[in-house]
Amino acid sequence: AQKITQTQPGMFVQEKEAVTLDCTYDTSDPSYGLFWYKQPSSGEMIFLIYQGSYDQQNATEGRYSLNFQKARKSANLVISASQLGDSAMYFCAMREGPGDSNSGYALNFGKGTSLLVTP
Amino acid sequence: DTEVTQTPKHLVMGMTNKKSLKCEQHMGHRAMYWYKQKAKKPPELMFVYSYEKLSINESVPSRFSPECPNSSLLNLHLHALQPEDSALYLCASSPQGADTQYFGPGTRLTVL
Numbered sequence: 001a002q003k004i005t006q007t008q009p010g011m012f013v014q015e016k017e018a019v020t021l022d023c024t025y026d027t028s029d030p031s032y033g034l035f036w037y038k039q040p041s042s043g044e045m046i047f048l049i050y051q052g053s054y055d056q057q058n059a060t061e062g063r064y065s066l067n068f069q070k071a072r073k074s075a076n077l078v079i080s081a082s083q084l085g086d087s088a089m090y091f092c093a094m095r096e097g098p099g100d101s102n103s104g105y106a107l108n109f110g111k112g113t114s115l116l117v118t119p
Numbered sequence: 120d121t122e123v124t125q126t127p128k129h130l131v132m133g134m135t136n137k138k139s140l141k142c143e144q145h146m147g148h149r150a151m152y153w154y155k156q157k158a159k160k161p162p163e164l165m166f167v168y169s170y171e172k173l174s175i176n177e178s179v180p181s182r183f184s185p186e187c188p189n190s191s192l193l194n195l196h197l198h199a200l201q202p203e204d205s206a207l208y209l210c211a212s213s214p215q216g217a218d219t220q221y222f223g224p225g226t227r228l229t230v231l
Contacts, residue, residue, distance in 0.1 A: 035219065043207050045162065045222035091161055099217025103174040104150040107220060109161030 003027065004092050004110035011115050013082045020067070021077040021113045023092030033095040034075040035107065036066065040088040048090075051075055082117045089114050122146070123223035125210050131229045132200065140195040140226050142210030150174075151193040152211040152220060153185060162209055168193060200230045 005024045013019040025034065036048040051059045051066045059066040067076040079086055093107040123144045132138050142151065150169045154162035167175035168187040182204075184196040193210060207227050211220040 033217075037222070043209075043225040043227065045209060045211070045225075047219055047221055050219055093161075095217075102169055104152065104167035104169045104213065105217060106164045106167070106175065106177070107162075111161055 002110075003096075003108040004094050006092055006110035006113050008113045009111075011113055013079075013115065013117055015084060015117055015119050016081055018078060018080045019082055019115065021079070021090050021092075021115065023075045023077065023110060025073050025075060025092075025094050027073075027094065027096050029096045031098040033099070034066070034068070035093045035095070036064070036075075036077045037091045037093060038086075038088045039091060039112075045091070049077065079115075084117050084119065087115060087117045123210055123212055123221055125208075125223040125226050127226060128224065129227045129229075131231065132197065133231050134200060134202070136200075137196070137198045139197065140208055140210075140228075142193040142195075142212075142223055143191055144212045144221075144223075145191055146212065146214070146221075147190075148212035148214050148221075149190065150213045150215065150218075150220075151187065152213075153193070153195055154209040154211065154222075156207040156209055156225075158206075166195075197228075200228075202230050204228065205230045 032053045034051045038046045049061045049064045051068045063080045065078045089112045091112045092110040126141045153165040156162040165179045166185045171187045186194040207225045209225045210223040213220045
């Protein structure tokens, strides 16, 4: 079963506008972590933002914020004031469980959303 | 500084060749990861090393052989690959096993 669902294969946004990228997740574990990564055409996966399942407040990092709605199991990424350089593929990912500091963990990735920022 | 480096950036190899991919980080991270990413797909985990020991192997074929010579270096040895193994190979590291993973720029592998 798909653990992470990103329903928007592609999105367009005009420069300087805000955009929301959707992500829903499925887990029965009370402890988990949610991540967003950006992947430009060059290929590198760039970490953007993290939200822990027990975090009381929504995570924010500069122009990125995570709209965490635990009851709905959604973790949408909001990019404010879009820039041309934001054009990329965006992946939502989840770590199930608290993570084991001695073992590492697998990230479950969604299929991604391709964002194009237009002038 | 969250830099993970990978060499080479591009690699073309025949099915009978032996080659290696290299990943390096000097951030003192204790967990390192190999992912494979096919075009227009999300990354898929291959291997995890934690404290230089293999902790997760996602049933990867034996033609892929990982090695962690020290805490800063992770290699992926390739032998007798198939054309369907052509992909972007991403390395990542995390400070401890449960922390955020930081990725390198990847190696684009083409198997002829």
